[in-house]
Amino acid sequence: MSVEKASVIFKNIDILNDRFEVERNMFVGVKGGVIDYIGATCPEAKYDSEIYGSGKLLSPGFFNLHSHAAMTILRGYAENLPLHSWLHDKIFPFEARLIEQDVYNGVMLAAAEMLRFGTVSFSDMYMFGSATARAVYESGIKCNLSVPVFCFSESDEKNMPAHKELNEFMSEFKDAENITFEIAVHGEYTSTERAVRATAEYAKEKGLGAHIHLSETKKEHEECKARHGKTPAKYFADAGLFDVRTTAAHCVYVENYDLDILKEYAVSPALNPASNMKLASGFAPVPKMIEKGINICLGTDGAASSNNLNMQKDLYLLSIIYKAAFEDAAAIKYTDCLKAATINGAVAQDRLDTGVIKQGFRADLRMIDTDCPNMFPTTDIASNLVYALSGGENVLTMVDGRILYHNYEYYSIDIEKVKYEAEGSVRRIISELK
Ligand SMILES: [Zn+2]
Incomplete structure (x- = not known):
C-alpha cells in the first residue's frame, strides 16, 4: 500500500454521528489512521492539510x-x-x-x-x-x-x-x-x-x-x-x-x-x-x-x-x-x-474500532456532496441519506486514514489499466467458450 495516512482536518462539515443523527457544521480531525478530533470548533492541533466541508457530509463508510x-x-x-x-x-x-x-x-x-x-x-x-x-x-x-x-x-x-x-x-x-x-x-x-x-x-x-x-x-x-x-x-x-x-x-x-x-x-x-x-x-x-x-x-x-x-x-x-x-x-x-x-x-467482521464516527475510532469514512437538489430540503438529512441519494454523490473515500478516492481520482488504483485488463480477461474467456 503506497498511500500515506493523511493528517487532515475536515472543516465546517456535517457529520452522521455515532447515534446516526446529523450534526451540522462540525470539525473532524484525522491523524495516524484514526479520528483524533470531533468538535463544533476548530482544534488547536495542526494538520498537514484541510478539506473545506461546506455542502458536504461525512459518514462512516x-x-x-x-x-x-x-x-x-x-x-x-x-x-x-x-x-x-x-x-x-x-x-x-x-x-x-x-x-x-x-x-x-x-x-x-x-x-x-x-x-x-x-x-x-x-x-x-x-x-x-x-x-x-x-x-x-x-x-x-x-x-x-x-x-x-x-x-x-x-x-x-x-x-x-x-x-x-x-x-x-x-x-x-x-x-x-x-x-x-x-x-x-x-x-x-x-x-x-x-x-x-x-x-x-x-x-x-x-x-x-x-x-x-x-x-x-x-x-x-x-x-x-x-x-x-x-x-x-x-x-x-x-x-x-x-x-x-x-x-x-x-x-x-x-x-x-x-x-x-x-x-x-x-x-x-x-x-x-x-x-x-x-x-x-x-x-x-x-x-x-x-x-x-x-x-x-x-x-x-x-x-x-x-x-x-x-x-x-x-x-x-x-x-x-x-x-x-x-x-x-x-x-x-x-x-x-x-x-x-x-x-x-x-x-x-470483528472490526470493533470502526463503523461509526467517533474519536479514537479508525478513519473509515465517506464524504458525500449534499449540495445537490435531491438533498433539499434539509428537514431530515439522515432520511435523505437513505431514501434520496443515488450513491454517485460520494466524493471521497478514506480507509484507515488514507484517502483512496477523491473527486473521481484514485490514489491506489490505476483505473484505466484496471478497466482495460478486466475487459481483456472477459474477451479472452468469451472467445474460449465459443
Ligand atoms: Zn453469494
Whole structure:
C-alpha cells in the first residue's frame, strides 16, 4: 500500500454521528489512521492539510458483508435466466476458464467500484484467494477474505484445498493490516457434513470467523430438511460452525426457529436485497430479525447476480422492500438500515474500532456532496441519506486514514489499466467458450 495516512482536518462539515443523527457544521480531525478530533470548533492541533466541508457530509463508510468481488468480470454475462440455468449453463462454464490473473483483474475493478461509491470494507468468498488478497492489499480497501470449501463427496474430504490455500496465503499476507482471513463453506448443499465439521474445527484451531450462504433459495432450504431432517441453520449449528463468529449470507428462507439459532449464536445475516430480487429468490424475514435483535448487515453479492457493488442501491432497497413484502410500513427504520450498512457490518467482521464516527475510532469514512437538489430540503438529512441519494454523490473515500478516492481520482488504483485488463480477461474467456 503506497498511500500515506493523511493528517487532515475536515472543516465546517456535517457529520452522521455515532447515534446516526446529523450534526451540522462540525470539525473532524484525522491523524495516524484514526479520528483524533470531533468538535463544533476548530482544534488547536495542526494538520498537514484541510478539506473545506461546506455542502458536504461525512459518514462512516459502507461495509459490504457479502460479495464475490472477482465476479465483476461476469457483469452482464448471464441475464434473465432461472437460477439453475444461470449457474450451470453460464456461470460455471465461465468460471471454469478463470485463471488467477482474471480474479486479480476482477477484484481490482471491484475495489475501484466499491471505493467510488463509499465502501471501505467488504467480506468476500471466492476461489484464487491469493489473487484477491493481492488486489485488496494493493488497493488498500479492507476485506474479510475467504476461500469457500466445496466438498461434494467423501473422497474429497481428505484433501481440503480451501484449507490448504488459506494456510498458504495467510502466511503470505500475514502483514497485510487491511485483510482479515475467514473460512467459508459455500453452502449446505455443496459440502458433506464431515467437511463442514472439519472446517468448523479448523476455524476454531486457527481462531478464524466464518462466512456461508444460508437458506438463499426455497429449493436449497427444503432439500436440506429432506436430506438431514433439519433446516440449514440447525445443520450448521449442530456441525459446530456457529461456535465461531459467522456471517450468513441471504437467510431468505430462515424459519422462526432458525432466527432463535441465529440470535443464540450471534450469527450476522448479510442481506442482499438486489440479488435476492433479481434472481427471484425472495424476501428475508427482516422485520422479525430486527425484533429479535439480530445483527443484520448488508451486502451486494457478486456482480454476476446483482450487477453492481454500489451499496447505496442495496441500502435503498433494504429500506423499502421489506415494508411492502411484509405489509408493514414500520417494518424497518432508516436508522436500522444505516446501521446495517455500517456499524453492524463492522461488528460482523470483528472490526470493533470502526463503523461509526467517533474519536479514537479508525478513519473509515465517506464524504458525500449534499449540495445537490435531491438533498433539499434539509428537514431530515439522515432520511435523505437513505431514501434520496443515488450513491454517485460520494466524493471521497478514506480507509484507515488514507484517502483512496477523491473527486473521481484514485490514489491506489490505476483505473484505466484496471478497466482495460478486466475487459481483456472477459474477451479472452468469451472467445474460449465459443
Ligand atoms: Zn453469494
